[in-house]
Amino acid sequence: MKPDQLYQELKDLAERMQVTVSEENLKNAGIKVRSGLCIVKGRKWVVIDKHKSLQKKIKILAGHLSLISHEDMYIIPAVRELLEKYSKK
Numbered sequence: 001m002k003p004d005q006l007y008q009e010l011k012d013l014a015e016r017m018q019v020t021v022s023e024e025n026l027k028n029a030g031i032k033v034r035s036g037l038c039i040v041k042g043r044k045w046v047v048i049d050k051h052k053s054l055q056k057k058i059k060i061l062a063g064h065l066s067l068i069s070h071e072d073m074y075i076i077p078a079v080r081e082l083l084e085k086y087s088k089k
Helices: 005-015 054-065 077-085
Strands: 019-024 037-040 043-049
Touching: 005 019, 005 054, 005 077, 019 054, 037 054, 043 054, 054 077
Parallel strands: 019 043
Antiparallel strands: 037 043
């Protein structure tokens, strides 16, 4: 599967997990900010620096989604492998 397809599958999975994925320009934040998972008003968000390479975006998103319970969801094998590969457990 191509990297852009994997990234889209990860974003689709995030939506099914009720996680919002947002790509932002973190260089203009005015403070030192990194991509990552956060909770805002009870809603989970993964904020990713839009200047990261596609491979780094995949690694960031897969790593953070691996922290959220997903055992009872159907996930295509290629995405499940990414979640295991980049697991932050």
